[in-house]
Amino acid sequence: MANTQEKEDSKPTASSKKKTVKEEKDALQDFLLGITGLSDSMKKRVHKVLNTEGIIDPRGIKSLTNKQLEELPGITEATASLLLDQFKTKQEGKIFLSLEEREELETVRSKIKTGAKALDDLLQGGIPTGTFVELYGAPQSGKTQLCYTITANCLLPKEYGGLESGIIWLDTEGSFNSQRLKQILSYYKYTHNIPDDKIDTGKFMVAATRTLSQIELALKEAGRIIAKNKVKLLIVDSLMDPFRAEYGGLGQLADRQKHLNRVLHLLMRIAEAWDLAVLYTNQVMANPDPFATAMDKVLPSGGFILGHASDIRIWLRRATSKIRNQYDAQNARRALITDCGWLPMTETHFSLGPFGVCDVDEEAKLRDLALEIGLGLDSEEDELEEEELETEFAKIE
Template identity: 25%
Template structure:
């Protein structure tokens, strides 16, 4: 909540401008000052400076609600993914006001899922959409406008039959390419205004792990602590934005090799398995974790590894021109017995086989 801009906390535009000259731009900046410092920066009396601090402090406190109010809002608390079986398990779709992570190996369709959700968010509510804009932060340069349009025209051919409808959809997806950790964090901390101007109903970060793992070699002293602090700041800001605007926030995550808990192999080497990256602490940060993994050469699987409402479940899908398409012919019950979402093994492609990969290196080293 402290990341909230001063203007949205009820501070006048004139006062905001005075404070901005002293590099005080959000609630956190202001509340870090003493009353005397506020008096000097804003030219206020002691009484008015104290009143300003108290007013802004109250605006940063999360509002109190009741379980009954949440229950009444339940029908509008989810964003349907258009994947009927997945939405049914999730009680309506991706939860608003919280973070959903899609983790898995390269090539399983994480970015395809993000682009499909972007199209869905722009659709009218009568078609299951949010009738809003999309904020899309791309850290891997994986987003392509051509693929976005292809998914739209293939999945909703009737609605996007005219070029004008396609143009309107594409104009509502606001893309930011941020290629360093600092750029990503700076963008998130200044995103409030963009969300308001774009009337955004969905925020996507593809991917949260990409820039972090490039910049932080966790084998070097101090880097793991610095990385944890950065991820903590990102998570806090994302949760604030999700809650403040009551929108679903979707992140993608990479994979890593977990070493040491898988027993020993017959050759005497350490065994291990592939899991979602960024560690166990991060896995507790996300509210919902969906894992995408390989089933065979053509088919992939969505695993509901963590959810406040859904059971552990596995659904088969393929990636087509229309995006992610579930195998509707599956008769098998998708509900399975799960494990710790932070250590859930992920099936990866190894040669021509699809199986959990064996450990070959450090605890945060992606498979080749």
């Protein structure tokens, strides 16, 4: 009898389902209800307009500028200001914070694991949410592989070191491969013994954004997904590619930088409103300065505008043969923090294994494990890849 009762209780009834849907909607409704100086009919209208724009949470409003709000149908200049003013009176909208308040804000930020302990240590625990992280390097330096493993770590349940959060991935190069992400996830499931239903891959969303207008459209759509999937990571792989494609000539550089600035500000508002990490990859170019030091021989593209936006810049390169041989890690890479306001300029090594990013001393072991659990590695393709890799790196070094 008790059992039946229990079953009855846990069964979602029509009314409880309705309740959850209502609860989800309430975040925006509650926010609007609390505003004085806005008529009930106006509140209803604003609610409807924001919902059709994909804003289902008040933080979505915070990610917009006055101008963007005013452009929405039926929202006047006064209403837009009133909506944005609400954040100024709340703790998160306070202009000045004491040292203690600021420290509290920084410590509540989650850290996303990278897959290699050495890299996590370099970043003092992982990638902090609320920051802009740039991975730059030559082709095949491991930028996209790092994005996969960081994505997998976001999806992992909390008890296994993950964030259980959602991820948005903007694929500008058409290089995203769902099988590769699944492979990395299956490794974590296998090694941590995680049941299938414990990882909600539905929280991962990818958009093919080959053009700048597609990026901007996707970012506009993002609010709805961020709220629904509790997104904590937004990836752009790679950020500069569409800018380079659409603003080719030197004469277009100023326009390109203006446009880049606009997209970065859009990303900043989203990151700030939702406290999510923005991770973007970037290519490198040869430094035109003939007096550049060995370290500055290559530069990330995007100029000062991108340089100022990135909170942490990490340069990825192939490791020296000494390191590769020492650890029997032919895929070993170097990661150097070249610019960060709170981390020293230090370097570490990590590797790219069959299961994504790992520590250098794990690569050989994981290669064996891949064979053992039946994840076949095509050695011929690997050799070819190695050759191509050498030429790509030779161009840079």
